[in-house]
Amino acid sequence: MGTIGLAVIGAGYWGPNLVRNAQATPGLRLQYLCDLDAGRARKVLGEYSTVAVSDSLDEVLADPAVDAVAIATPAATHLPVAMKALEAGKHVLVEKPLAATYDEGRLLVEAADKRGLTLMLDHTYCYTPVVEHLRTLVRGGGIGSVQYLDSVRINLGLVQPDVDVLWDLAPHDLSIFLSILPDGVRPIAVAAHGSDPIGAGRACVAHLTIELTGGAMAHVHVNWLSPTKVRTMIIGGSSRTVVWDDLNPAQRLAIYDRGVDRKDATEIGEQTRAQTMVSYRTGDMVAPALPEKEALRAVMAEFRDSITQSRPPLTDGRSGLRVLSILEAASASLAKGGVFLPIRSVETSTEGVNA
Amino acid sequence: MGTIGLAVIGAGYWGPNLVRNAQATPGLRLQYLCDLDAGRARKVLGEYSTVAVSDSLDEVLADPAVDAVAIATPAATHLPVAMKALEAGKHVLVEKPLAATYDEGRLLVEAADKRGLTLMLDHTYCYTPVVEHLRTLVRGGGIGSVQYLDSVRINLGLVQPDVDVLWDLAPHDLSIFLSILPDGVRPIAVAAHGSDPIGAGRACVAHLTIELTGGAMAHVHVNWLSPTKVRTMIIGGSSRTVVWDDLNPAQRLAIYDRGVDRKDATEIGEQTRAQTMVSYRTGDMVAPALPEKEALRAVMAEFRDSITQSRPPLTDGRSGLRVLSILEAASASLAKGGVFLPIRSVETSTEGVNA
Amino acid sequence: MGTIGLAVIGAGYWGPNLVRNAQATPGLRLQYLCDLDAGRARKVLGEYSTVAVSDSLDEVLADPAVDAVAIATPAATHLPVAMKALEAGKHVLVEKPLAATYDEGRLLVEAADKRGLTLMLDHTYCYTPVVEHLRTLVRGGGIGSVQYLDSVRINLGLVQPDVDVLWDLAPHDLSIFLSILPDGVRPIAVAAHGSDPIGAGRACVAHLTIELTGGAMAHVHVNWLSPTKVRTMIIGGSSRTVVWDDLNPAQRLAIYDRGVDRKDATEIGEQTRAQTMVSYRTGDMVAPALPEKEALRAVMAEFRDSITQSRPPLTDGRSGLRVLSILEAASASLAKGGVFLPIRSVETSTEGVNA
Amino acid sequence: MGTIGLAVIGAGYWGPNLVRNAQATPGLRLQYLCDLDAGRARKVLGEYSTVAVSDSLDEVLADPAVDAVAIATPAATHLPVAMKALEAGKHVLVEKPLAATYDEGRLLVEAADKRGLTLMLDHTYCYTPVVEHLRTLVRGGGIGSVQYLDSVRINLGLVQPDVDVLWDLAPHDLSIFLSILPDGVRPIAVAAHGSDPIGAGRACVAHLTIELTGGAMAHVHVNWLSPTKVRTMIIGGSSRTVVWDDLNPAQRLAIYDRGVDRKDATEIGEQTRAQTMVSYRTGDMVAPALPEKEALRAVMAEFRDSITQSRPPLTDGRSGLRVLSILEAASASLAKGGVFLPIRSVETSTEGVNA
Structure with missing residues (x-):
C-alpha cells in the first residue's frame, strides 16, 4: 500500500x-x-x-x-x-x-x-516519550517488581454533559498503567468512590483503587474542581521508584534509587521488631534526557x-476493551458504595489483524 | 497559679x-x-x-x-x-x-x-500559622461551603514497629480536618484501602475516604514508601479553594478565586445539558503573608x-477521641475490604475543665 | 482598506x-x-x-x-x-x-x-498577557516608583553564527523594559561584560548593567550555555515588587506587597543607625489571573x-531604534572592558504614520 | 590536648x-x-x-x-x-x-x-554537604574545565547599618568559589556595579563580575530588596554543568551532562560558520544523594x-584574606563606576600552624 x-x-x-x-x-x-x-x-x-x-x-x-x-x-x-x-x-x-x-x-x-x-x-x-521510557524501564525490570502505582490528574476541567469525571479522565491513567505494567501484572478488582459537590448530576471528584495480580495496589485520583493542575504518577518498585511530573517539562521523569527493603530473617538474627526488619536506601536520582516530540x-x-x-x-482494540472493563467495574462499584468488584479479563489477540 | x-x-x-x-x-x-x-x-x-x-x-x-x-x-x-x-x-x-x-x-x-x-x-x-489561618478562613465562611478535602502525606518514612501507616500519619490530617471544618460538618463514615507491598506486616500505603455531613468527601493518602515527600492539602469551597503546600515555605497557602459554579435552571432557560448548567470562575490567587513560628x-x-x-x-481530650473514632473505623474498614463504616460521634464537653 | x-x-x-x-x-x-x-x-x-x-x-x-x-x-x-x-x-x-x-x-x-x-x-x-499586565501596572503607578529591574534569560541556546548572545537574546529584555517603564524613566548608560568560554568567537555569556534616569539600575543576564532554562524578571518598586517567572504557566506573575521602606528622620527621632532608618513590609502576594493567548x-x-x-x-520603528541604541552602546562597552557608555536617545515620533 | x-x-x-x-x-x-x-x-x-x-x-x-x-x-x-x-x-x-x-x-x-x-x-x-560534594567534583575534574560561575543571593534582607550588600552577602559566594575552584584557577580582577534605590546610604543591590585566570568569568548578584528569596549557583564546565538550588532541599544539586562543545576544524572540514563549529550534548541529569547535616x-x-x-x-586566615582582597577591589571598582580592578594575590601558607 x-x-x-x-x-x-x-x-x-x-x-x-x-x-x-x-x-x-x-x-x-x-x-x-x-x-x-x-x-x-x-x-x-x-x-x-x-x-x-x-x-x-x-x-x-x-x-x-x-x-x-x-x-x-x-x-x-x-x-x-x-x-x-x-x-x-x-x-x-x-x-x-x-x-x-x-x-x-x-x-x-x-x-x-x-x-x-x-x-x-x-x-x-502511551505515545509520549515519557511513557515510552517507562514502558521499557518497568517492563524491562528496571525498577524491580512493581509495588504500587499512584496517579493524580486534577485541574479545573470542563464538566462533561454525558460522562462523569471517571470516564472523562481516568482512561488516560488506565491506558498508561496497562501500557507499562509487565506481562502477568493485571488489574483484577476495583473500588471507586466519588462525589458531586456542585450538584452537576455526576461525579466531579473520584478515587479509584485497583488490586493488581501479585498484591500491588494502584490508585487514581481524578478531579474536575481543583483550581491547580496536577499531573503526577508515582510507580513504586522494589529496586527503584519513578516519579513523573508531567507539568515539569524540564524534568518530567525522576528515577530514584531510594526505598524501603525488607531484610530476611536470617539477616536480623533474633531481632523481631519491624523497624529492624527493614532497611532504607537513599541513593541518587537520575532524570533521563527525553526527546521533545508531539505524541x-x-x-x-x-x-x-x-x-x-x-x-x-x-x-489495539483490546487495549480499549481493557480500559472499558475497568471503567465499567468502577462505575458499578461507585453505585454500590465503593465495594471491590472484579474486572473482566480480556484475552490477548493471538493473531495479527489483517492476517 | x-x-x-x-x-x-x-x-x-x-x-x-x-x-x-x-x-x-x-x-x-x-x-x-x-x-x-x-x-x-x-x-x-x-x-x-x-x-x-x-x-x-x-x-x-x-x-x-x-x-x-x-x-x-x-x-x-x-x-x-x-x-x-x-x-x-x-x-x-x-x-x-x-x-x-x-x-x-x-x-x-x-x-x-x-x-x-x-x-x-x-x-x-493545629498550632501552625497555616492551620490557624485556615481555621479562621474556612470556619468563617471565607471559602463558601466546603465541597471536598484532599490531603496527601507521603515520603520515605520510618516503617513503624507497632502501628500501620494509617495510625502513624493520618492523625495529622484528621486533626487538621477537625480543627478547620465549620460546626455542623462532621465525618460520618469512612472507607479505607491499604497495601503492604514490602511485606512489612502492616499497611505501608493507605487511602481513606471520609463522608462528611452535607455530602462532601474528604480523602487522605498516606504512604511510607514514596521517594519524594509530598505534604499537600486542598480544601475546595463553593466560593474559593485553598491549596496548602507545606513544603513551599515561601508560599504555603494559595487561595484561589477559581472554581465551578452551578447555575440555577432559571438562568439557563431551556438549556438542559450539563455543560450549560455550570460556569467557571478563573480569578486571582492570593498567598497570604504568614508569620514563621514554631508550632x-x-x-x-x-x-x-x-x-x-x-x-x-x-x-482537648475529645479532639483526641474524635481522631481515634475515625482511625478505629478506618482500621475496621481496611479489615473488611474497604466498605464504608460509620464513625462514632463524640459529644462536645459542655463545661470547662477544672470547673 | x-x-x-x-x-x-x-x-x-x-x-x-x-x-x-x-x-x-x-x-x-x-x-x-x-x-x-x-x-x-x-x-x-x-x-x-x-x-x-x-x-x-x-x-x-x-x-x-x-x-x-x-x-x-x-x-x-x-x-x-x-x-x-x-x-x-x-x-x-x-x-x-x-x-x-x-x-x-x-x-x-x-x-x-x-x-x-x-x-x-x-x-x-510585548504582546504577551504578562507584559500587557505589567505595562498597565508599572506605568500606572501600581508598584510605586521603579527601584530596580533584573532579568535572567539563560538556557542551552543555539550559538548563533553572526551575532553574540547579547544581540541574540537581550533584545527581548530591552524591548520589555522599554515597553513597561513609565514615561520619563529612560536608559542613559550601559556597561557590558561578557565571556566566550567555549571559544565560539563571540560572547556566549553576558551581563548588562543599565543606568536609568532617576538612579535606578537594570540588569540583564543572558547565557547560551546554561543546562537549565531560566526566564525570570523582577521589577522592584517603592510600594510593590513584581516577579515574573515565564516558565511557570500556572503563576507567571506574582505581585508582592513586600519591601524595604526608608523612614523620614522625623519618624526616628535621635536614632541614626541605618537599621532604624528602614522598615520592612511583608504583606500578601497576589497572582493575577491572566488569559492564555498566543502573543x-x-x-x-x-x-x-x-x-x-x-x-x-x-x-514602532523607534522602539526598534531604542533597542539598537542600547545594544550598540553595550557592544562598545564590551570591547572597552566594561566601562559605562552613554545611550543615544531616540525622540518619540510626533506625528502618526500614514499622516 | x-x-x-x-x-x-x-x-x-x-x-x-x-x-x-x-x-x-x-x-x-x-x-x-x-x-x-x-x-x-x-x-x-x-x-x-x-x-x-x-x-x-x-x-x-x-x-x-x-x-x-x-x-x-x-x-x-x-x-x-x-x-x-x-x-x-x-x-x-x-x-x-x-x-x-x-x-x-x-x-x-x-x-x-x-x-x-x-x-x-x-x-x-564551605562545610555544607553541597559544597563538600562540589569541591570534590570540581577540583577532581568531574565537570571538565570551569567555564563560568554564576551566583544569585537575593532576598528581603536586613539593611545593615555598617556595611553594604556586597560586604554583607558576597563573602558567602566568594568563599564558596575559592573553596571549590581547582588549584591554578584564581580571581584576578573584579568589576562591581551597585545601586541604592531606597536611599539607605549604601548599595542595596550589587553585581560583581570576576575574571579568573584562564579566561572564565564569575558573576555574583546580591540584593537586599527582593521579595522572593533566590539562592542559586551555576558552575559551568566543559564536560558537565552543576546547578545548585539551595532552597530545594529535596534536590539541592543537579549535575547535567548537557552543554555546548566546540569542534575541531578538522572535524568540520570546509565549514566555517559558527553554528557548525559547535555541537550540543543533552544527556541525563543526576541529583546526588547528600546527607542532611548542620554545617x-x-x-x-x-x-x-x-x-x-x-x-x-x-x-584558614588566608582564605579570609582572599575574600577581603576581592571585596576591597570590588568596593574600589564600585567607587570608580565599575571598571575592572586587579585583585591582590594571597600566597598559600607553606608551613603548618602551631609548627
Whole structure:
C-alpha cells in the first residue's frame, strides 16, 4: 500500500489536533474532514486548505480514496460510526474510550478482527516519550517488581454533559498503567468512590483503587474542581521508584534509587521488631534526557505502520476493551458504595489483524 | 497559679522537641526529663543542663514541684502513664494518638473531667500559622461551603514497629480536618484501602475516604514508601479553594478565586445539558503573608494557658477521641475490604475543665 | 482598506510562526511565503496549502495584491529587504533587531516616515498577557516608583553564527523594559561584560548593567550555555515588587506587597543607625489571573490595526531604534572592558504614520 | 590536648548558633558566653544552662580554662578582639569577614602565624554537604574545565547599618568559589556595579563580575530588596554543568551532562560558520544523594581538629584574606563606576600552624 487516504470524522475539541498531525505525517493523505456541521469543519481547516469538507459520513466512506478514518466524535456514537467504517472496509483510529460500553467495544473488536482491519485506540499518552521510557524501564525490570502505582490528574476541567469525571479522565491513567505494567501484572478488582459537590448530576471528584495480580495496589485520583493542575504518577518498585511530573517539562521523569527493603530473617538474627526488619536506601536520582516530540504525531505514525505492516498497533482494540472493563467495574462499584468488584479479563489477540 | 512545674516523659523521637520548647516557654518550669533509660534522657539534655533526669515515673509524679506532664512515649503506654499522672493530680499533654484505642482514650477523658484537670493532645499541626489561618478562613465562611478535602502525606518514612501507616500519619490530617471544618460538618463514615507491598506486616500505603455531613468527601493518602515527600492539602469551597503546600515555605497557602459554579435552571432557560448548567470562575490567587513560628511553642503556650485559665485547650481530650473514632473505623474498614463504616460521634464537653 | 494582502519573507526558524498566525488573523490574507530556497518554503506550507511560494522578492513586491510584508530573514539583510519593501510602498513588520546597526535602522525609520507606511517591530514578548499586565501596572503607578529591574534569560541556546548572545537574546529584555517603564524613566548608560568560554568567537555569556534616569539600575543576564532554562524578571518598586517567572504557566506573575521602606528622620527621632532608618513590609502576594493567548496572534492584529487605522503600532520603528541604541552602546562597552557608555536617545515620533 | 575550653564572644545574631553547636560538639567544652550586654548573653543561654556569662573579654581571656574563642561581634571589632585573644594565646574562630580591611586581616594572620595558633574563618557554607560534594567534583575534574560561575543571593534582607550588600552577602559566594575552584584557577580582577534605590546610604543591590585566570568569568548578584528569596549557583564546565538550588532541599544539586562543545576544524572540514563549529550534548541529569547535616557542626569539628592536630583548618586566615582582597577591589571598582580592578594575590601558607 502506498499513501493511505484518511478522513477525520468530528471537528470538535480533538478533531483539529488529528487534522494537524495527519497533515504532517508522511504516508498519510488527509482527504476529508467530516462533521455534521460543515461550517465547523470548514473553520477548523481555515481558508488556505485544499482538504475537502463533508457533512456526510456515507459520502466519505463511499470514496475509494479513503482507506482509513480517525474518529473524534462523542463516545456514544463510536459504535455506529466505527462500525459503519469497518463495514465499509476502512481501518479505524478512535478516540478514547473505545465505545460507551464494554459490549459495544467488543462488537467493534470482533468486526475489525473478522475483516482483518486495524482498529486502534488514540491513547495519546502511551505515545509520549515519557511513557515510552517507562514502558521499557518497568517492563524491562528496571525498577524491580512493581509495588504500587499512584496517579493524580486534577485541574479545573470542563464538566462533561454525558460522562462523569471517571470516564472523562481516568482512561488516560488506565491506558498508561496497562501500557507499562509487565506481562502477568493485571488489574483484577476495583473500588471507586466519588462525589458531586456542585450538584452537576455526576461525579466531579473520584478515587479509584485497583488490586493488581501479585498484591500491588494502584490508585487514581481524578478531579474536575481543583483550581491547580496536577499531573503526577508515582510507580513504586522494589529496586527503584519513578516519579513523573508531567507539568515539569524540564524534568518530567525522576528515577530514584531510594526505598524501603525488607531484610530476611536470617539477616536480623533474633531481632523481631519491624523497624529492624527493614532497611532504607537513599541513593541518587537520575532524570533521563527525553526527546521533545508531539505524541499525536507518533499515534499517526503507528496507525499508518500498523496498516501497512498488517500488524496490531500498540494500542489495539483490546487495549480499549481493557480500559472499558475497568471503567465499567468502577462505575458499578461507585453505585454500590465503593465495594471491590472484579474486572473482566480480556484475552490477548493471538493473531495479527489483517492476517 | 504562678509558674507551672513540668516533667517530660519519654526521651525518644519527640521528647527532645518537647524539652526544647518547654524550656523556651515563659510560665513553664521544666523540672524533669523522665525515661526508663536515664542515659538516653541525660544525652538529650546534654552536659550543660540543670534539668533533673529520672528513670522513675513514680518519683516524678510524687514531686509536688511537678504540676503537669508532657507524655511522648509509645501509644500503647499512653493509658497507664497518663492515667497515673491524672490520678496524681497532674495536668497532661499527650502525643497523638491519645491512646491505643477509643475505649482507652475515653477512660482518660473521663478521668481528666472528673478531676478537673487539663487533658490536651499535642496535635502540633493545629498550632501552625497555616492551620490557624485556615481555621479562621474556612470556619468563617471565607471559602463558601466546603465541597471536598484532599490531603496527601507521603515520603520515605520510618516503617513503624507497632502501628500501620494509617495510625502513624493520618492523625495529622484528621486533626487538621477537625480543627478547620465549620460546626455542623462532621465525618460520618469512612472507607479505607491499604497495601503492604514490602511485606512489612502492616499497611505501608493507605487511602481513606471520609463522608462528611452535607455530602462532601474528604480523602487522605498516606504512604511510607514514596521517594519524594509530598505534604499537600486542598480544601475546595463553593466560593474559593485553598491549596496548602507545606513544603513551599515561601508560599504555603494559595487561595484561589477559581472554581465551578452551578447555575440555577432559571438562568439557563431551556438549556438542559450539563455543560450549560455550570460556569467557571478563573480569578486571582492570593498567598497570604504568614508569620514563621514554631508550632510546638504555641502548643506549650496553649497547655500553660488552659491550665492557668481553667479552660479546655483547643485540642482537648475529645479532639483526641474524635481522631481515634475515625482511625478505629478506618482500621475496621481496611479489615473488611474497604466498605464504608460509620464513625462514632463524640459529644462536645459542655463545661470547662477544672470547673 | 479591506483585507490586507501579506507576504512572509523568510521560511527559516521564525517564518513558520508568522505563516501560521497570519493565516489565523481575520483581516489578513496571506498571499506568499517567499524564501530564496523555494523548497524550504514549500515544506513549511505543507502539501495542503493554497498559499503561493516564491523565491523572488521582486516578484512578491511587484504583486499589487501584496499590501504588507513580514520579514523573518537574518538581521544583516533587514536593511535591503525592508527598504525594498518600503520603496515598493509596502507596510513592513520586521523581526528583532530592526537592523544590523543603529544607522541602518535609522534609514528604515526615515523611509517609512517619509512614505507614511507602517514600520513595526515583532517584539513578540510585548504582546504577551504578562507584559500587557505589567505595562498597565508599572506605568500606572501600581508598584510605586521603579527601584530596580533584573532579568535572567539563560538556557542551552543555539550559538548563533553572526551575532553574540547579547544581540541574540537581550533584545527581548530591552524591548520589555522599554515597553513597561513609565514615561520619563529612560536608559542613559550601559556597561557590558561578557565571556566566550567555549571559544565560539563571540560572547556566549553576558551581563548588562543599565543606568536609568532617576538612579535606578537594570540588569540583564543572558547565557547560551546554561543546562537549565531560566526566564525570570523582577521589577522592584517603592510600594510593590513584581516577579515574573515565564516558565511557570500556572503563576507567571506574582505581585508582592513586600519591601524595604526608608523612614523620614522625623519618624526616628535621635536614632541614626541605618537599621532604624528602614522598615520592612511583608504583606500578601497576589497572582493575577491572566488569559492564555498566543502573543504572535496579537502582533498580527496590531500590525493589521496600525495599517487600517493609520497609527503607529505599539512597537514602532523607534522602539526598534531604542533597542539598537542600547545594544550598540553595550557592544562598545564590551570591547572597552566594561566601562559605562552613554545611550543615544531616540525622540518619540510626533506625528502618526500614514499622516 | 584533651577537651578544648571555648568561649563564645558576642551574643547577637550569630552567637546563639555558635553556642548551640559548640555545646553539641564532643571535644569542646563551652566555658563562657561573653557579651558587653550580660543580660543578652544570659537570655541566649536560657534559665537551664550551666555555662558562665561574662561581660568582660579580659576576664574570659585570663581564664586558663579557655583555650579558644569563637568571635561573633561586628566586623569592625574583629581586629581588636581577635588580636587580644591571639596575644593571650587563644586559638580563634572568627565570623566572616575576617576583618574590616585587608590590612587588618593581614595583621591577624601574621599574629596567628607567629604564635602557631589556629586562626579559622567561619565560612559556614564551605562545610555544607553541597559544597563538600562540589569541591570534590570540581577540583577532581568531574565537570571538565570551569567555564563560568554564576551566583544569585537575593532576598528581603536586613539593611545593615555598617556595611553594604556586597560586604554583607558576597563573602558567602566568594568563599564558596575559592573553596571549590581547582588549584591554578584564581580571581584576578573584579568589576562591581551597585545601586541604592531606597536611599539607605549604601548599595542595596550589587553585581560583581570576576575574571579568573584562564579566561572564565564569575558573576555574583546580591540584593537586599527582593521579595522572593533566590539562592542559586551555576558552575559551568566543559564536560558537565552543576546547578545548585539551595532552597530545594529535596534536590539541592543537579549535575547535567548537557552543554555546548566546540569542534575541531578538522572535524568540520570546509565549514566555517559558527553554528557548525559547535555541537550540543543533552544527556541525563543526576541529583546526588547528600546527607542532611548542620554545617556549623562541621565548622566546630574542624576548629577542634585543626587545634588538636596542629594543622591549618580548611578555611584558614588566608582564605579570609582572599575574600577581603576581592571585596576591597570590588568596593574600589564600585567607587570608580565599575571598571575592572586587579585583585591582590594571597600566597598559600607553606608551613603548618602551631609548627
